Amino acid sequence: MKISWLPVAAGAAVVATVIRAAFFTPLEAKQGAAQKIFYLHVPAAWVAFLAFFFVAVASGVYLWLRDPRLDRFAESSAEVGVVFTTVVLITGPLWAKPIWGTYWAWWDVRLVSTLFLWFIYLAYLVLRGAIESPELRARYSAVLGILGALLIPFIHLSVYLFSTMHPLPIVGKPSKPSLPSEMLLTLMISLFSFTLLYFAFLRSRYAYAVERDARASRLEHA
Amino acid sequence: MSTTISQSGPPVVEVAELTRAFGSRTAVSGVTFSLAAGECLALFGPNGAGKTTLLRVLAGLLKPTSGKARISGISLPGGSRARARVGLISHHTLLYDALSPRENVSFAARLYGIQQPGERVDDALRRMSMLERADAPVRFLSRGMQQRVSIARAMVHSPQIVLADEPYSGLDDSGARALTSLLRELLSAGTSIIIVTHNLLEGLSLATHAAVMQRGKFVRYDRADRIDPGSYAALYREALAASA
Amino acid sequence: MPLFTGRRSPPVPDILSAAWLIARKDLAIEFRTRTAFLSAVVFALLGLVIFYFAWDPTAVTTTDLAPGVLWVIFTFSGLLGLHRSFGVEMADHAIDGILASPVSREAVFLGKAIANLVFVIAVQLIAIPALVIFYNLPLATVAGPLLAIALLAAIGLVAVGTLFSAMAVNTRLAELLLPMLALPFFVPIVVGAAQATAKLLSGRPVVEVAAWIKLLMAFDIIFVAACTLAYPFTVED
Numbered sequence: 001m002k003i004s005w006l007p008v009a010a011g012a013a014v015v016a017t018v019i020r021a022a023f024f025t026p027l028e029a030k031q032g033a034a035q036k037i038f039y040l041h042v043p044a045a046w047v048a049f050l051a052f053f054f055v056a057v058a059s060g061v062y063l064w065l066r067d068p069r070l071d072r073f074a075e076s077s078a079e080v081g082v083v084f085t086t087v088v089l090i091t092g093p094l095w096a097k098p099i100w101g102t103y104w105a106w107w108d109v110r111l112v113s114t115l116f117l118w119f120i121y122l123a124y125l126v127l128r129g130a131i132e133s134p135e136l137r138a139r140y141s142a143v144l145g146i147l148g149a150l151l152i153p154f155i156h157l158s159v160y161l162f163s164t165m166h167p168l169p170i171v172g173k174p175s176k177p178s179l180p181s182e183m184l185l186t187l188m189i190s191l192f193s194f195t196l197l198y199f200a201f202l203r204s205r206y207a208y209a210v211e212r213d214a215r216a217s218r219l220e221h222a
Numbered sequence: 223m224s225t226t227i228s229q230s231g232p233p234v235v236e237v238a239e240l241t242r243a244f245g246s247r248t249a250v251s252g253v254t255f256s257l258a259a260g261e262c263l264a265l266f267g268p269n270g271a272g273k274t275t276l277l278r279v280l281a282g283l284l285k286p287t288s289g290k291a292r293i294s295g296i297s298l299p300g301g302s303r304a305r306a307r308v309g310l311i312s313h314h315t316l317l318y319d320a321l322s323p324r325e326n327v328s329f330a331a332r333l334y335g336i337q338q339p340g341e342r343v344d345d346a347l348r349r350m351s352m353l354e355r356a357d358a359p360v361r362f363l364s365r366g367m368q369q370r371v372s373i374a375r376a377m378v379h380s381p382q383i384v385l386a387d388e389p390y391s392g393l394d395d396s397g398a399r400a401l402t403s404l405l406r407e408l409l410s411a412g413t414s415i416i417i418v419t420h421n422l423l424e425g426l427s428l429a430t431h432a433a434v435m436q437r438g439k440f441v442r443y444d445r446a447d448r449i450d451p452g453s454y455a456a457l458y459r460e461a462l463a464a465s466a
Numbered sequence: 467m468p469l470f471t472g473r474r475s476p477p478v479p480d481i482l483s484a485a486w487l488i489a490r491k492d493l494a495i496e497f498r499t500r501t502a503f504l505s506a507v508v509f510a511l512l513g514l515v516i517f518y519f520a521w522d523p524t525a526v527t528t529t530d531l532a533p534g535v536l537w538v539i540f541t542f543s544g545l546l547g548l549h550r551s552f553g554v555e556m557a558d559h560a561i562d563g564i565l566a567s568p569v570s571r572e573a574v575f576l577g578k579a580i581a582n583l584v585f586v587i588a589v590q591l592i593a594i595p596a597l598v599i600f601y602n603l604p605l606a607t608v609a610g611p612l613l614a615i616a617l618l619a620a621i622g623l624v625a626v627g628t629l630f631s632a633m634a635v636n637t638r639l640a641e642l643l644l645p646m647l648a649l650p651f652f653v654p655i656v657v658g659a660a661q662a663t664a665k666l667l668s669g670r671p672v673v674e675v676a677a678w679i680k681l682l683m684a685f686d687i688i689f690v691a692a693c694t695l696a697y698p699f700t701v702e703d
């Protein structure tokens with residue numbers, strides 16, 4: 001079996017990131033060891049939104065060109081994206097509880113926006129599952145992909161307005177930490193490795209979609 | 223008895239190498255024919271041959287994948303202008319069962335731009351003998367009566383082209399006779415008709431042209447005045463077998 | 467396979483076994499398609515989210531709670547009426563009759579949306595007075611702005627809801643899919659309307675109310691345009 005460079009590189013990058021984050025990055029003064037989840041949480045969020053960005057763009061271009069490859073690409077990006085989104089939603093509370101004393105942070109625009117991204121991904125995938133005809137499925141998913149992208153800024157804005165108007169009684173909500181260069185570097189490395197990981201997963205998921213559609217089309221013509 | 227074949231005028235329906243595919247499945251493949259005013263094409267063929275898809279493309283519900291099609295000189299996809307010329311009798315009745323026949327047909331008339339449809343609605347319903355039952359909700363009518371209303375609905379705006387997909391289904395004897403006389407009248411007045419039917423004799427009695435469709439293609443195409451209705455059934459089966 | 471030989475047939479399952487047999491079959495079907503389960507889960511989760519944002523965390527009196535109640539109810543009752551919008555076209559493919567006629571696709575969407583808007587406003591005209599009575603709200607002072615908020619919220623709900631009901635009706639399990647698709651989009655509407663109403667009733671500075679109203683207006687403008695443009699893509703072509 002031919003081993004391609006991308007998954008190997010991605011895997012190596014992630015391992016390197018974990019090692020660096022765990023052993024070679026200083027502990028954050030106030031938050032301690034729990035803060036290290038940050039290096040998992042933030043890149044996962046970045047990838048979650050990046051994946052959806054690709055879903056939205058592929059959706060738009062699909063409606064213009066109607067090329068099934070674009071639909072397969074959107075589908076693949078959505079499936080990979082929803083996994084990363086779930087990672088964000090799991091690491092969020094894991095990080096928040098020891099540090100803020102609460103599992104869920106309604107004021108955290110990123111976290112709540114990611115929650116809505118998760119709902120949109122889920123709606124996208126369930127919609128796809130509810131339609132038999134490939135052409136209809138592609139068209140409808142594309143419409144949802146674009147509308148979902150339009151929704152995200154409104155969610156952002158709603159949560160932001162809400163949090164500024166409802167200053168919470170909880171003490172110790174951290175202001176944006178200014179990252180010392182060591183931590184910033186680790187963050188950059190983890191962003192890079194997660195992005196590689198995304199592309200690796202995307203490519204193999206896309207290959208699976210191509211194979212599956214080819215098989216289905218052979219069955220149809222049999 | 224076939225209709226009198228008048229001299230063919232300029233074509234009202236022109237189709238050249240028309241193809242419609244759904245993904246990898248081709249439903250209509252390279253169909254070519256033309257129809258002048260007052261002509262009627264009877265379209266025969268087994269289920270799944272693509273007859274309904276062909277009609278839906280001509281009705282403006284689907285866009286051609288490739289090839290050319292023209293309705294009254296308007297190239298498809300022709301938008302509103304092309305759709306305004308067509309009357310569609312579909313597989314389904316296209317009726318709202320909570321509304322009455324009069325309301326259904328009036329709604330259709332207004333969609334086609336007829337501002338005060340009252341008289342034309344009455345006329346259409348009368349031709350299909352549904353005027354007495356024009357005001358009860360459609361869901362209380364039998365299948366045959368619903369079909370009559372559906373036909374009235376398709377004709378109310380006096381279309382130039384009528385696309386009829388198995389219009390006789392559900393009709394009883396008197397309904398079938400009303401439909402046949404209506405179609406003949408339309409043909410004499412210059413309307414063009416494409417009729418899909420499983421009944422060869424019925425189709426041939428109205429037709430000026432007859433086609434057999436299978437797997438998206440026309441496997442046989444004749445002028446009706448050159449066909450002997452009695453032997454057409456055998457020719458039909460032969461054409462299907464030859465292209466299987 | 468043994469054929470019938472005239473001897474006694476095997477014993478019919480008793481009531482518990484029969485019940486379990488049927489339950490297993492139902493669960494097997496649901497597990498395979500998962501749509502109903504996921505839809506209900508999302509409905510529950512989104513409900514929780516909407517409830518959070520619809521209320522002021524410091525809410526104490528019923529006057530504080532009333533706006534949240536109104537707008538949450540509004541969303542869920544709106545969902546009930548939306549399915550009807552395209553559902554009515556399904557029975558005899560009546561939509562083909564409209565699509566084969568000269569009217570434009572955008573006209574179909576706007577027509578459906580207007581009908582839905584009338585429906586939603588009619589419900590609001592009953593729900594809002596009921597709210598005033600049940601929660602003893604000082605309505606007179608805020609009637610004008612409240613109507614404006616109600617209208618803006620209704621427009622947003624209807625724009626998104628009409629589009630998604632056009633899509634949902636062509637899928638399996640349409641009624642279950644519609645809330646999944648639409649509820650995430652209703653959240654900015656509910657939050658905006660509930661917060662604006664709450665601030666109005668508690669006499670907060672105009673600036674704060676204005677921010678939420680601007681959010682609603684922006685939402686309406688963008689989504690009415692986007693949904694009207696998107697509708698033709700949901701029609702087979």
